[in-house]
Amino acid sequence: DTGVSQDPRHKITKRGQNVTFRCDPISEHNRLYWYRQTLGQGPEFLTYFQNEAQLEKSRLLSDRFSAERPKGSFSTLEIQRTEQGDSAMYLCASSFGEGYYGYTFGSGTRLTVV
Amino acid sequence: SQQGEEDPQALSIQEGENATMNCSYKTSINNLQWYRQNSGRGLVHLILIRSNEREKHSGRLRVTLDTSKKSSSLLITASRAADTASYFCATDVVPYSGAGSYQLTFGKGTKLSVIP
Numbered sequence: 723d724t725g726v727s728q729d730p731r732h733k734i735t736k737r738g739q740n741v742t743f744r745c746d747p748i749s750e751h752n753r754l755y756w757y758r759q760t761l762g763q764g765p766e767f768l769t770y771f772q773n774e775a776q777l778e779k780s781r782l783l784s785d786r787f788s789a790e791r792p793k794g795s796f797s798t799l800e801i802q803r804t805e806q807g808d809s810a811m812y813l814c815a816s817s818f819g820e821g822y823y824g825y826t827f828g829s830g831t832r833l834t835v836v
Numbered sequence: 837s838q839q840g841e842e843d844p845q846a847l848s849i850q851e852g853e854n855a856t857m858n859c860s861y862k863t864s865i866n867n868l869q870w871y872r873q874n875s876g877r878g879l880v881h882l883i884l885i886r887s888n889e890r891e892k893h894s895g896r897l898r899v900t901l902d903t904s905k906k907s908s909s910l911l912i913t914a915s916r917a918a919d920t921a922s923y924f925c926a927t928d929v930v931p932y933s934g935a936g937s938y939q940l941t942f943g944k945g946t947k948l949s950v951i952p
Contacts, residue, residue, distance in 0.1 A: 726878075728878075755939065755940075762944065763944055764840070764924050764926075764942030764943050764944050764945055765879070765924075765940075765942045766942070767939040767940065767941065770939055778939065811876075813878060813879070815879075822867070822884065823881075823884070824869055824871075824881030824884055825869075825879075825881060825940065826881065827871075827878035827879040827880070827881075828878050829877055829878040830877070830878050832876070
């Protein structure tokens with residue numbers, strides 16, 4: 723499978739717990755992005771990596787959120803002390819360079835905080 | 837905040853008809869992209885049009901871009917039931933630093949239903 727893989731597909735967690743999501747991008751892609759999508763809305767940018775460097779973070783990414791991309795390969799997104807407002811679909815995408823041929827998105831991780 | 841805004845929010849057509857969706861945006865862009873999303877799934881890239889292009893075709897898709905009006909349209913010809921999905925336009929945001937763009941800003945999408 724040469725697409726973008728995300729794991730898990732679904733996660734239900736209790737408020738206050740920590741969760742971690744993983745994204746495996748297309749191996750040739752040097753850029754990796756995290757987006758969040760709530761029901762009825764388009765995806766909203768969270769953060770972006772070029773290789774292993776995290777170059778930009780959205781204001782949506784509070785200090786409870788942290789993302790890493792060790793060695794410029796897979797990436798993890800961790801949410802600490804989850805809140806009900808964190809319930810959303812978390813989408814990972816990758817691109818080669820600036821994405822002039824589009825981004826390749828994974829199927830997403832749907833988080834439900836109860 | 838979301839820069840792009842699609843119109844209409846929902847569209848229902850018969851199989852075989854053409855579907856037209858519009859997108860308006862607010863600031864200068866390098867390119868505009870259209871994506872499709874089936875319910876509960878990730879987004880699939882359909883087509884990219886650069887700011888110096890006015891029209892682009894890909895199979896049954898036709899995209900136009902009018903930078904003076906800051907608008908784009910996506911036409912799907914001879915629609916099929918399998919085209920049922922949400923369609924999003926996405927614009928890149930040119931950072932104030934002038935460096936290469938690095939993020940896409942999406943609209944809320946148009947939900948297309950194609951009735952067999």
